[in-house]
Amino acid sequence: MSLPFLRTHCGTVGARMWRDLxxxxxxxxxxxxESNSTSPPGKPVLLxxxxxxxxxxxxxxxxxxxxxxxxxxRLYYERERLEGVHECPDYWxxxxxxxxxxxxxxxxxxxxxxxxVASNALGNATSDIFKMxxxxxMKPNVPENVTLLVVETEDSPYLHIRWEHPRNTDTESxxxxxxxxxxIKQEKNNKWKEYMSGTQSHFSLYxxxxxxxxxxxxxxxxxxxxxxxxxxxxxVKVPNYVQNERSFWILVATLSxxxxxxxxxxxxxxxxxxxxxxxxxxxxxxxxxxxFHLLMSGQSEDSTNALIINxxxxxxxxWKDQMEEYxxxxxxxxGPPSDASHCQKRKKSLIIPAGFCSxxxxxxxxxxxxxxxxxxxxxxxxxxxxxxxSLSGESLSYxxxxxxxxxxxxxxxxxxxxxxxxxxxxxxxxxxPFTNSGYVDIRKHVENTQEVNVKQVDYSRVEDVNxxxxxxxxxxxxxxxSSGYMDFQRQEEKLSEDYSRVKEVGSNNVVxxxxxxxxxxxxxxxxxxxxxxxxxxxLINSEYIDTIPAPPLM
Amino acid sequence: xxLIWCAVxxxxxxxLSTRVGTAPICxxxxxxxxxxxxxxxxxxxxQQSSRMHGISSDLHSEFEQYFFPSKNLIGKPKCHTHGxxxxxxxxxxxxxxxxxxxxxxxxxxxxxxDPLLQLYRSMSQDQNQDFNHYSSNKALxxxxxxxxxxDGVAKMAEKMKLSGVLGNTVGYISPEGLVPSSxxxxxxxxxxxxxxxxDLLYCFRRDSNKIKNYLQILKCTTLPGLDC
Numbered sequence: 001m002s003l004p005f006l007r008t009h010c011g012t013v014g015a016r017m018w019r020d021l022x023x024x025x026x027x028x029x030x031x032x033x034e035s036n037s038t039s040p041p042g043k044p045v046l047l048x049x050x051x052x053x054x055x056x057x058x059x060x061x062x063x064x065x066x067x068x069x070x071x072x073x074r075l076y077y078e079r080e081r082l083e084g085v086h087e088c089p090d091y092w093x094x095x096x097x098x099x100x101x102x103x104x105x106x107x108x109x110x111x112x113x114x115x116x117v118a119s120n121a122l123g124n125a126t127s128d129i130f131k132m133x134x135x136x137x138m139k140p141n142v143p144e145n146v147t148l149l150v151v152e153t154e155d156s157p158y159l160h161i162r163w164e165h166p167r168n169t170d171t172e173s174x175x176x177x178x179x180x181x182x183x184i185k186q187e188k189n190n191k192w193k194e195y196m197s198g199t200q201s202h203f204s205l206y207x208x209x210x211x212x213x214x215x216x217x218x219x220x221x222x223x224x225x226x227x228x229x230x231x232x233x234x235x236v237k238v239p240n241y242v243q244n245e246r247s248f249w250i251l252v253a254t255l256s257x258x259x260x261x262x263x264x265x266x267x268x269x270x271x272x273x274x275x276x277x278x279x280x281x282x283x284x285x286x287x288x289x290x291x292f293h294l295l296m297s298g299q300s301e302d303s304t305n306a307l308i309i310n311x312x313x314x315x316x317x318x319w320k321d322q323m324e325e326y327x328x329x330x331x332x333x334x335g336p337p338s339d340a341s342h343c344q345k346r347k348k349s350l351i352i353p354a355g356f357c358s359x360x361x362x363x364x365x366x367x368x369x370x371x372x373x374x375x376x377x378x379x380x381x382x383x384x385x386x387x388x389x390s391l392s393g394e395s396l397s398y399x400x401x402x403x404x405x406x407x408x409x410x411x412x413x414x415x416x417x418x419x420x421x422x423x424x425x426x427x428x429x430x431x432x433p434f435t436n437s438g439y440v441d442i443r444k445h446v447e448n449t450q451e452v453n454v455k456q457v458d459y460s461r462v463e464d465v466n467x468x469x470x471x472x473x474x475x476x477x478x479x480x481x482s483s484g485y486m487d488f489q490r491q492e493e494k495l496s497e498d499y500s501r502v503k504e505v506g507s508n509n510v511v512x513x514x515x516x517x518x519x520x521x522x523x524x525x526x527x528x529x530x531x532x533x534x535x536x537x538x539l540i541n542s543e544y545i546d547t548i549p550a551p552p553l554m
Numbered sequence: 555x556x557l558i559w560c561a562v563x564x565x566x567x568x569x570l571s572t573r574v575g576t577a578p579i580c581x582x583x584x585x586x587x588x589x590x591x592x593x594x595x596x597x598x599x600x601q602q603s604s605r606m607h608g609i610s611s612d613l614h615s616e617f618e619q620y621f622f623p624s625k626n627l628i629g630k631p632k633c634h635t636h637g638x639x640x641x642x643x644x645x646x647x648x649x650x651x652x653x654x655x656x657x658x659x660x661x662x663x664x665x666x667x668d669p670l671l672q673l674y675r676s677m678s679q680d681q682n683q684d685f686n687h688y689s690s691n692k693a694l695x696x697x698x699x700x701x702x703x704x705d706g707v708a709k710m711a712e713k714m715k716l717s718g719v720l721g722n723t724v725g726y727i728s729p730e731g732l733v734p735s736s737x738x739x740x741x742x743x744x745x746x747x748x749x750x751x752x753d754l755l756y757c758f759r760r761d762s763n764k765i766k767n768y769l770q771i772l773k774c775t776t777l778p779g780l781d782c
Contacts, residue, residue: 054644055643055644080630103643103644103645106643107642107643108642108643108767109640109642109760109763109764110642111630133760135760135763170644171782172774172778172782173644173648173771173774173775173782174770174771174772174773174774174775174782175644175647175767175770175771177770177781199781223763223766223767224607224608224611224763
């Protein structure tokens with residue numbers, strides 16, 4: 001009976017409960033919403049301070065959240081040598097959230113301890129302590145009035161840059177020292193080039209390109225502080241001035257180049273003629289009857305044969321008999337002397353290849369007598385090979401007749417000298433031992449001329465030259481012919497009395513002598529020529545070889 | 555060989571002659587000496603002080619970087635030269651006058667001779683190997699510079715007195731007279747710890763800046779010219 005009443009009552013209570021709950025939630029929510037909009041402020045942060053001229057400074061901070069309420073910010077500072085806490089003297093000069101310290105409040109070389117306090121209705125918030133010294137926070141303003149000027153001088157233009165110190169800095173009293181730095185860019189590149197200017201407020205840039213556009217920026221710093229910002233760019237265009245002088249010189253150069261080129265062309269075209277004129281050809285050496293090129297090509301055997309064969313070996317005559325004979329030997333020109341005048345000219349000149357005996361010369365003379373101009377005279381010309389430069393050159397020596405007797409050794413010698421060098425061209429060696437005492441057999445010229453066909457047969461003729469300086473003498477009876485060969489006839493009588501025929505010359509200054517039992521016409525001993533001049537020397541010292549019937553030296 | 559000896563002799567002669575030929579700076583005012591002008595002395599002294607400040611700044615920043623990264627938490631160091639009254643802004647400095655300014659400079663320089671030497675010794679003997687060779691060499695360098703600078707400024711003062719620019723009130727100040735002995739108790743004669751090193755470097759950085767600035771002011775008031 002009360003149950004239905006109770007049920008309705010319960011329903012009503014539940015509904016009320018829900019309503020209350022909802023209301024409570026609503027109230028709470030509104031309360032919460034209301035408390036978010038107002039709260040104590042957030043913590044501000046001091047950002048930085050800066051002094052542009054070392055007389056004042058400014059500090060900036062960043063506010064935290066303001067808590068929805070109007071928040072005030074105050075800056076308090078403590079300072080070394082100053083009691084108490086002080087507040088910022090100027091909040092407005094430097095803008096919002098800043099504090100400006102003017103000259104009276106600024107001291108250098110003292111520490112400031114700054115704090116910013118944000119406060120609103122609900123509470124405060126204090127920033128961290130910011131410690132600073134004005135000495136450390138210097139950063140000047142930008143330099144002013146940057147002006148560029150292109151100065152045109154005779155040689156080359158240059159860029160003169162001027163500027164002024166920032167307005168508020170006092171450099172005159174020495175309170176601050178400003179240092180400047182500038183950077184310059186050409187329009188084409190994107191690269192700045194930086195220059196230090198020190199304390200000067202001007203700068204000159206040389207070697208600028210005409211027609212270029214230059215951009216300049218300047219900045220400065222105080223003492224050991226930070227650099228300022230760069231100034232705005234200042235541009236200048238270098239005029240493309242006409243370089244009259246230079247064009248003039250270019251014209252001159254071009255005009256003068258034309259005849260120069262012409263001259264060069266002519267020279268090149270006529271270079272052969274020029275060569276002839278400037279460098280006349282030096283007459284080359286020549287040996288009569290010998291092809292120079294053949295020699296050069298290195299066919300030594302044939303050429304040396306030709307050389308040697310071409311020579312006329314003088315006969316060895318009895319030394320004693322000929323002691324009083326005088327001999328004047330003159331040089332002959334290349335080729336057979338053809339005229340008497342030619343010969344006469346060369347009377348006094350004497351060319352003697354040292355290796356050759358005067359006998360040889362005489363013999364040369366005699367054999368070529370038909371070609372010689374000096375018939376009957378005692379003048380003789382030697383038919384010397386002209387391929388010896390030393391002959392025609394410095395090694396000339398006028399030989400006194402007496403010296404002839406002192407000449408080098410006999411046929412042996414010439415063998416040696418020729419043996420010293422496979423190429424008979426080189427008679428230099430032969431020149432040196434000239435002073436060795438030696439003797440030369442001198443045949444009477446008269447005899448020679450008259451007895452053309454009768455030769456003293458005392459030595460051998462070189463027949464062949466092998467590669468190793470070996471001469472093979474071949475004692476033959478050679479018929480005299482126009483090429484200059486000589487007949488050797490032996491004067492057995494004489495030989496047997498005075499001389500030994502050299503059979504062979506060994507390598508160690510050894511001479512192999514032949515026993516005198518040969519007939520004039522039969523034997524053809526071979527003798528090998530020695531190589532060294534030394535052999536000759538020794539021989540010569542002995543002057544002649546006495547033939548005592550003795551076994552041959554070996 | 556002979557040629558070489560000749561060349562050596564000639565070079566030696568040239569060197570000697572050049573040595574003799576240049577005018578030495580006379581400290582005793584001998585006759586015939588070429589003494590530098592006051593402007594030269596000023597320039598040299600200012601250059602030296604600038605360099606000294608630079609090195610001390612480097613040392614200090616090195617120290618802070620490696621030993622005290624959170625620099626804002628460092629306590630307030632007290633320098634032993636706080637007894638020397640120094641102008642802290644431009645007006646005061648200008649108001650001070652040349653003689654007093656010179657005296658202040660000399661006092662400051664005199665006060666730092668010994669402590670810097672102590673600093674160097676302590677750094678080079680450092681057991682903890684906190685300082686490397688490079689840093690201790692810098693300390694030696696600034697120690698030497700302080701002594702040189704003091705002599706240089708004294709000479710400059712003499713010259714200024716001679717030329718009448720400076721009054722005679724600046725007398726020779728002995729190092730002991732400059733710094734009251736009580737201030738030496740700041741630093742233990744013996745081992746200096748890292749805090750002491752830091753304080754010394756901090757204080758010297760500031761004082762060297764002062765010295766440089768005062769010299770600059772002195773120059774520009776005495777010889778107003780190009781660089782001022």
